[in-house]
Amino acid sequence: MSLEEKTADRTSSPRASGVPSAVSTMLIYLRSMGIFALIWYAGAWWIGNPVLLPSPVAVVQSLFSLIASGEVASNAASSLQRLAMGFAGAALIGIPLGLLMGMSRILYALVDPLIELLRPISGIAWIPLGMFILGVGETLPTAIMFYGAFFPIVINTLIGVRSVDERLIQAAKVLGVGRSSIILNVVLPASLPNILVGLRLGAGAAWTAMVAAELIGAPSGLGFAVEWYRELLMTPSVLAFVFLIGLFGYLFDKLLRALQTAITPWANISREVI
Amino acid sequence: METVAIPTKAKISLIAITKQYITPRTGQTTLAVSDVSLNIQQGEFLCIVGPSGCGKSTILSMIAGLTKPSSGTISMDGNAIHGPGRERGVVFQDYALFPWKTVRENIEFGPRFRDRAPLSTAARRELVDHYIELVSLNGSEDKYPHELSGGMRQRCAFARALANEPDVLLMDEPFAALDAQTRLILQEELLRIWGEELPRDKRKTVVFITHGIDEAVFLADRVAVMSNHPGQIKMEKPIGLPRPRNEGVRLTTDFQKLVDEIWQLIRHDAYEATIGKAGIKQA
Ligand SMILES: Nc1ncnc2c1ncn2[C@@H]1O[C@H](COP(=O)(O)OP(=O)(O)OP(=O)(O)O)[C@@H](O)[C@H]1O
């Protein structure tokens, strides 16, 4: 009987402790947001100039009116569309390239110096030249996002392939599994956790670079809106869009993280420990 | 003697095998295995024992086709071995299970993805069910390797090798990481699965590496004792203990005698390998 009780306890305890812990994380989150808002409010009152630093209330008000007018939707849509294009392009080229570089010494020797040379150059550094060549429009921010996402994706895929446990490949070989099947069923899944890390880092880099590109090189988008309202000296709207840039970046990462948990369930343990 | 006279009859035969490793960094060469010749018969259970670093894993890896000998030939059924193949299954010491595959998916990996004669989904299901049953992993089919105990992982690795239906099983210290009780249970289980009760031509051929002399004597038809510097086979000891074997056989004087005899042979090498030459002089 006591044994039964124990097992019952053990299965129910994570659920029981899970709910309060979710609530308490939420409380901690709200508390720190509250403290932040208070400091902001005090700062705005002290500066006393709504163009330099408007109060949080003014920012929230303008956020709502921007949502109501549809400006948020249209600018977010064009930014997210560019993100999707640039990021998808970087993934579609970066992942296969990383896989091939990890498996072929010749390709690695050929491509790696180029990557190492370009990687430290931020996408932002290419914006002036990009404007010169591509002009203001869709292409420049999309290209800059592609550039930002590309390197983390290639490099992490490469790391993933390089760190595949040699034993696992041997295990497949002694089962009589051929080369192409090993690439598909051993190398690829073994590198998947690293590839997903690369995708997350790439998405972050792309989003950062995009805002910079849109500030000067685009006719629409969240970065464009920030610059637009800055010129009109409408600081509450500027801050509202800055907040949205953070929010969307955060949500996209959250989405990729959920994807990570969903498609690499075997890698979850180590993630919980760290 | 007869086996030496007609080497083609052996299931696996190693002729004058030497393996030299070259470390690329220093250019230093290590003679891991030197002039080893060995015949393994169909249905035989051969154990290899020897001090650490004497080349046991190297020999196994060469039979598996994962490492090429520097000189000499290895053949199976009279055909030279050039690479890994489905007919020689391997159970690695660290199991090498695919972490992204469940127990069931690990076990069906060979039948599903091998180049030659992969099985249909239905045939695979039946086969895998059989092996899951055989190694008593029912109820854990859908767990990932990290959710298994050490002994369960071992049995999963074993089932994965068996489900591919190889003629020869190569096992490198498969029980080394397990606790003593689990090891004893799995030893008996291994003999049962190997086909101790079957006639010889129906049994699998097994090459089993171990550090445990009692484990070797309990399992084997023959124990090959290796020595260090260079790695060579010092002696081949037939184990005539009656089969089927069970726990009781360990208590017999024959068993104790065989264990002691082999221990005396490798004692010196074992000390040298673990505590160095100075330690032996003092002892
Ligand atoms: N890839 C390698 N490169 C260089 N030397 C190697 C390599 N693999 C093994 N060796 C050397 O070959 C010798 C035999 O190694 P091996 O792994 O076969 O020993 P072992 O008998 O299996 O030892 P243990 O019982 O400790 O597992 C050792 O001296 C080892 O240092």
Ligand SMILES: [Mg+2]
């Ligand atoms: Mg070894």
